[in-house]
Amino acid sequence: MPDDLDAAGAAAILSLVDSRFPGGGHAHSGGLEEAAARGLVTDPQTLAGFLRGRLHTAGALAAVFAAAAAHTARNLLSPPAASRADTNGVGEAEFARATGNGHGSTGRRQWTALDAELDARTPSPAQRAASRAQGSGMARAGRSAWPSPVLDGLLAATPRPHQPVLLGALAGIAGASPTQAALAALYLAVSGPASASTRLLGLDPFEVNAAVVALSAPMSEIAAHAAQTCHLRPADLPAPSAPALDLMAEAHDRTHRMEVRLFAS
Amino acid sequence: MKARARLVVERDSGGASVVRELRSMSPLTLLPCPPSLHDGDPDTALVHLAGSAATPLGGDVLDLAIVVGPGARLRLVGVGATLALPGQHPGPSTMSVTIEVGAAGSLEYLTEPTIVVSAADHHADLRADLAADARLRCREVVVLGRSGERPGAFHSETRLRRDGTTLLRQRLDLGGALDATPTHLAGHPVIATELLVWGADPAEAAVGDWWSLVPLAHGGSLATVLAEDTITAYRRLDTATAAHPGLAEPAAAVPVSG
Numbered sequence: 290m291p292d293d294l295d296a297a298g299a300a301a302i303l304s305l306v307d308s309r310f311p312g313g314g315h316a317h318s319g320g321l322e323e324a325a326a327r328g329l330v331t332d333p334q335t336l337a338g339f340l341r342g343r344l345h346t347a348g349a350l351a352a353v354f355a356a357a358a359a360h361t362a363r364n365l366l367s368p369p370a371a372s373r374a375d376t377n378g379v380g381e382a383e384f385a386r387a388t389g390n391g392h393g394s395t396g397r398r399q400w401t402a403l404d405a406e407l408d409a410r411t412p413s414p415a416q417r418a419a420s421r422a423q424g425s426g427m428a429r430a431g432r433s434a435w436p437s438p439v440l441d442g443l444l445a446a447t448p449r450p451h452q453p454v455l456l457g458a459l460a461g462i463a464g465a466s467p468t469q470a471a472l473a474a475l476y477l478a479v480s481g482p483a484s485a486s487t488r489l490l491g492l493d494p495f496e497v498n499a500a501v502v503a504l505s506a507p508m509s510e511i512a513a514h515a516a517q518t519c520h521l522r523p524a525d526l527p528a529p530s531a532p533a534l535d536l537m538a539e540a541h542d543r544t545h546r547m548e549v550r551l552f553a554s
Numbered sequence: 555m556k557a558r559a560r561l562v563v564e565r566d567s568g569g570a571s572v573v574r575e576l577r578s579m580s581p582l583t584l585l586p587c588p589p590s591l592h593d594g595d596p597d598t599a600l601v602h603l604a605g606s607a608a609t610p611l612g613g614d615v616l617d618l619a620i621v622v623g624p625g626a627r628l629r630l631v632g633v634g635a636t637l638a639l640p641g642q643h644p645g646p647s648t649m650s651v652t653i654e655v656g657a658a659g660s661l662e663y664l665t666e667p668t669i670v671v672s673a674a675d676h677h678a679d680l681r682a683d684l685a686a687d688a689r690l691r692c693r694e695v696v697v698l699g700r701s702g703e704r705p706g707a708f709h710s711e712t713r714l715r716r717d718g719t720t721l722l723r724q725r726l727d728l729g730g731a732l733d734a735t736p737t738h739l740a741g742h743p744v745i746a747t748e749l750l751v752w753g754a755d756p757a758e759a760a761v762g763d764w765w766s767l768v769p770l771a772h773g774g775s776l777a778t779v780l781a782e783d784t785i786t787a788y789r790r791l792d793t794a795t796a797a798h799p800g801l802a803e804p805a806a807a808v809p810v811s812g
């Protein structure tokens with residue numbers, strides 16, 4: 290399938306990464322609040338390191354699953370050309386096997402597998418909870434913006450989906466490519482903490498914005514890699530991880546329950 | 555250098571765990587310890603894994619297969635630290651460990667630290683497949699660089715499955731510019747992990763100063779520690795695993811700092 294940006298797909302991507310998007314992402318700092326509380330991020334330089342590290346780990350993982358989910362959604366909407374062109378029924382059987390369901394498939398098995406494999410790549414319960422909270426928020430907004438039986442199928446299989454899976458599915462439903470879905474996931478992985486840093490540390494918004502823009506090159510590189518793996522079986526998808534981020538997520542969750550914090554994660 | 559070692563432990567009719575197959579290949583030397591010589595549980599087989607001092611080097615491919623049969627129990631303990639070194643041959647050094655534990659079997663795989671010296675490029679691959687009620691305790695400690703040296707690269711891939719379900723899949727890429735970032739290692743040169751599929755899982759996460767013990771989504775748990783040195787790493791790992799309800803040691807309430 291061509292990776293060209295069609296108008297509907299482009300609009301969807303812009304909307305999904307817009308801070309105005311009513312998905313509840315503003316309640317999460319992606320670990321920045323804890324890093325700031327520990328004095329690990331104090332200025333634009335240390336913020337840049339945080340964002341770079343997050344992009345290559347949590348961001349790359351989100352990109353992998355967003356791309357895979359976009360690929361899955363697109364296949365469910367329109368089965369691969371080879372299958373459709375085949376009129377003797379073999380193609381349909383192949384597609385049914387590939388999707389784990391027959392025609393009119395809701396993709397239950399793929400969504401459940403993506404969900405479980407992302408769980409396995411997210412050892413921190415606090416991060417799993419934050420991902421599902423943001424996925425659910427995004428689902429509410431997505432249902433009214435891009436109603437689709439594919440989205441209904443996803444939410445029937447996983448009522449509280451992980452954010453990257455839901456994001457990728459919405460992007461795919463709206464016509465965006467796996468690369469674009471991955472790019473959206475990567476952008477959100479750093480834009481959330483970046484905007485949190487202006488609120489938590491009072492950093493200069495111009496410098497913060499420059500730090501995000503400085504990541505453009507690795508962002509497109511990681512998105513391209515994620516798109517290359519989008520057709521793999523969920524069990525074979527890559528699993529980049531960030532040990533310090535995982536530890537800080539748990540510590541933040543603990544503190545959040547005991548005292549007031551600005552962000553849920 | 556290519557080396558393949560294999561260890562198979564089965565339960566005999568008397569309930570004792572016996573080594574059925576043992577194939578060492580330098581530098582992977584497997585040394586069974588007769589029950590009369592160890593003070594642990596006589597029904598648990600004890601085997602030591604000794605490496606040789608100057609391995610693995612770049613280009614080395616080492617494979618270790620561990621099979622624990624139904625009902626059998628094995629404790630495989632590392633002897634001495636491993637130094638991952640650069641080599642004269644091209645390519646990274648690779649250590650692949652494949653683990654299979656059958657129904658009601660158990661494996662404790664407790665290695666000593668791997669020290670990734672300057673200019674090394676080491677890949678560590680762990681694949682573990684457990685039967686539904688099998689137990690696994692698997693510890694890994696990685697030290698990035700000898701004192702004051704810039705470390706080589708360390709990449710690891712961990713795949714833990716139980717009864718066909720993925721419990722944990724994790725890739726670590728260490729020894730690069732990202733180590734210092736607050737998200738990666740936050741400047742710590744030592745990372746230690748312990749995988750625990752060992753009876754009851756912790757009901758919730760236990761957290762302290764740069765350590766955590768977390769229940770995984772589909773069963774099992776993972777302790778993760780970052781530290782300035784190995785002594786601190788082991789201390790934190792002990793604190794983290796002490797919070798595990800499934801381990802035999804009494805799980806006293808763990809004080810939480812930080």
